[in-house]
Amino acid sequence: MAENRKRREIELLVPASSLEVLKIAVIYGADAVYIGGEAFGLRAKAKNFSHDEMAEGIAFAHAHGVRVYVTANILAHNYDLEGVREYFRELRDMKPDRPDALIIADPAIFVIAGEECPEIERHISTQANNTNYGTYRFWYAQGATRVVSARELSLKEIREIRDNIPEDLEIETFIHGAMCISYSGRCLLSNYFTGRDANKGACTHPCRWKYSVVEESRPGEYLPVYENDRGTFIFNSKDLCMIEHIPDLVEAGIDSFKIEGRMKTALYVATVARTYRKAIDDYLESPEKYEQNMKWYWEQIRSCTYRQFTTGFFYGKPSEEAQIYDSNTYEKGYTYLGIVGPKNENGMYRMEQRNKFSVGEQIEVMKPSGENILVTVQALMDEEGNPMESCPHPQQIFYVDLGVELEEFDILRRQED
Numbered sequence: 001m002a003e004n005r006k007r008r009e010i011e012l013l014v015p016a017s018s019l020e021v022l023k024i025a026v027i028y029g030a031d032a033v034y035i036g037g038e039a040f041g042l043r044a045k046a047k048n049f050s051h052d053e054m055a056e057g058i059a060f061a062h063a064h065g066v067r068v069y070v071t072a073n074i075l076a077h078n079y080d081l082e083g084v085r086e087y088f089r090e091l092r093d094m095k096p097d098r099p100d101a102l103i104i105a106d107p108a109i110f111v112i113a114g115e116e117c118p119e120i121e122r123h124i125s126t127q128a129n130n131t132n133y134g135t136y137r138f139w140y141a142q143g144a145t146r147v148v149s150a151r152e153l154s155l156k157e158i159r160e161i162r163d164n165i166p167e168d169l170e171i172e173t174f175i176h177g178a179m180c181i182s183y184s185g186r187c188l189l190s191n192y193f194t195g196r197d198a199n200k201g202a203c204t205h206p207c208r209w210k211y212s213v214v215e216e217s218r219p220g221e222y223l224p225v226y227e228n229d230r231g232t233f234i235f236n237s238k239d240l241c242m243i244e245h246i247p248d249l250v251e252a253g254i255d256s257f258k259i260e261g262r263m264k265t266a267l268y269v270a271t272v273a274r275t276y277r278k279a280i281d282d283y284l285e286s287p288e289k290y291e292q293n294m295k296w297y298w299e300q301i302r303s304c305t306y307r308q309f310t311t312g313f314f315y316g317k318p319s320e321e322a323q324i325y326d327s328n329t330y331e332k333g334y335t336y337l338g339i340v341g342p343k344n345e346n347g348m349y350r351m352e353q354r355n356k357f358s359v360g361e362q363i364e365v366m367k368p369s370g371e372n373i374l375v376t377v378q379a380l381m382d383e384e385g386n387p388m389e390s391c392p393h394p395q396q397i398f399y400v401d402l403g404v405e406l407e408e409f410d411i412l413r414r415q416e417d
Contacts, residue, residue, distance in 0.1 A: 008255050010280055013069075013172065014273045015262040019049065021269050022057040022068075024339065027409040028270040028368045029277025032067040033057075034103060036262060037091075040072045040084055051090060058097040067100040071262075072113070073125035076106045085112050092117035101146070104128075114143055121145045123172065131157075133164035136171075146170035148258070151179060151240075155252045155314045162253030170255040176272060177260025179237040179312055180207075207237075238310035243275065243297045245311065246283045246290065265354075267336035270366065270411050271304040278370055303333040303415075337363060337412040340400075348381055348399035349406050357414060358390035365402065366411040375402040 014030035016022035025033045035057065036048045049057060058068045070091065076084065091099055102120055104110045105127035113122055123146040124130060124139045131150045139147050149158055151174055162171060180187060189206040196202035212222040240260070242249060249257060257280070259272055279297050283290035337357050341350035357363055359380055365373040379401040380388040391398045400412075 007250065008253060010250065010254075010284070011067075011256040012273065012276055012280060013256045013258045014269060015259060015264065016057070016269065017048070017262050017264065019053045019057050020339065021264075021266045023060055024266045024270050024409060024411070025273055026061050026064050026066045028273040030066055030273050032069060032100070032256070033061055034069040034071060034258075034262070036071045037087065040074050040076075040080070040087060040109075051094075054099075055094055055097070058094070058099060062097050069101040069103050069123060070099040071103045071125070072109055073103050073105040073127050074109075075127070076109055081108060081112065084109050085116055088113050088116040091120065103148070110142065110144075124148060126150055126174065133161040136161055136165045136169060140166055140169045144169075146172055146256070148172040148174075149254075152313050154316055155248055158252045158254060171253065172256035172258050173249070173252075173254045174240060174260055175242040175249060175257045176240055176276065178307070179240050179310070238308040240312045241301060241309035242311060242314065243279055243301055244294055245314070246279050247287065248314070250283065265336050266339060267334065267366075267411055267413055268304045270368075271300055274366075274368060274370060275300040334364070334413040334415055337414060340365075340406045340408055340410040340412065342408060343406075344399055346381070346385075346399070348379070348401045351398055351400055351412070353391045353394060353396045353398065355414075356390055356392060357412075359388075361414070363402075363412055363414045365404070365406065366413055367407070368409065373404065375404055377401075378403045 011031040012029060013032045013034060014025040014028075016025050016033050016035050022033050022035060035054065037054060038048050038050060054070070061068045072084065072087070074080065088102075091102070098117075099120055101123050102113050102117075103123045103125050104113060105125035110122060110124075113120070122144050124144050126148040128135075128139075128148075129150050130136060130139075130147045131153060136147045145168075147169065149161070149171060153161075153173075158171065158173065165171075187203065187207070190203045191197045193206050194204045196204050214220075214222060257276065259269075259276065261268060261272070275297050278293070279290060282293055336354050338351040338354045341352075343349050357377060359377050361377050362374060363377060365375055367373070377400065380391055381399040381401075382388055383397050383399075388398065402412075
């Protein structure tokens with residue numbers, strides 16, 4: 001680490017699509033969680049939070065010493081502005097806990113937030129294309145306390161920004177998750193093809209579709225463009241993963257390590273949060289310990305759903321290897337079965353089914369501590385106390401005996417071939 005740059009406190013910032021996932025993010029190691037309300041965020045297809053769910057989630061996070069940031073990062077049209085103003089009034093009046101910060105991209109929304117809820121910090125979204133220290137200084141002068149760097153920045157550029165902005169202005173940077181094929185998410189394909197605006201939170205991900213070429217004089221004749229028999233995915237980026245580059249991220253002066261994934265499952269969020277939590281803590285304790293545990297980090301990261309990995313722009317302009325040309329399918333190591341709830345009077349644990357499993361099947365208990373325990377399902381029981389061989393219905397409430405003591409928020413998963 002450069003001698004003239006002090007080590008900054010590192011925040012692990014984790015996404016949550018629902019109240020259930022927020023609680024998992026908190027328990028599995030997040031320092032802060034970012035969520036969306038029912039409007040004005042860029043994940044309109046996520047479950048998102050009602051007002052009551054947001055209040056409960058913020059209270060739960062604060063009780064565990066975790067901060068909550070609410071996204072309001074659409075690029076607004078005229079008809080959005082009054083609704084935004086009313087929404088911020090509702091956030092301001094949340095009692096006893098309100099959000100710790102708002103994540104904003106649009107200057108008009110930024111101004112309204114300052115007028116309606118000045119007590120809540122304002123962070124500038126990556127959607128605002130923050131690529132230089134002059135932009136950071138501009139937002140700081142307007143009252144922002146944090147700026148999220150554009151994904152197109154290298155670590156060298158982030159270090160230069162850190163050296164040229166006020167000490168108390170924080171840098172937040174995506175370090176893991178999906179990459180957009182367009183400049184910091186400003187993609188027009190979805191709106192053009194489907195009328196669903198990516199900049200209003202309704203992206204249909206046309207960059208993941210299969211494409212063919214049509215020659216002008218042969219209308220209706222589709223000529224395949226492919227590298228193999230499955231088709232081509234010419235816009236399809238690999239997923240960002242910086243698990244083996246924590247030292248470089250720390251040295252760059254980044255304050256908040258941000259995980260992408262407000263559309264992801266609780267299993268994904270728990271796995272990624274737990275892995276980065278341990279990697280960050282190990283490195284800050286001892287660089288040698290961090291290196292020694294690298295195999296474990298990779299085993300955990302590869303156990304959840306991903307689309308092959310890249311380091312993005314961090315070490316310069318990505319090569320062609322950052323794109324996927326042969327397949328857009330996700331790699332899948334484990335199936336998510338559910339989250340352990342409270343124990344009943346029979347010593348069995350309440351659960352809500354996420355995927356089917358059966359008595360006698362071997363599954364795995366994933367714990368926030370980093371421990372993974374192989375167990376055999378001993379018994380299943382429905383809400384009326386009737387024994388079951390399996391739990392057939394999605395989101396069915398049931399009780400499970402795994403022959404071991406469990407804790408609330410343990411996650412059950414099954415390894416797949």
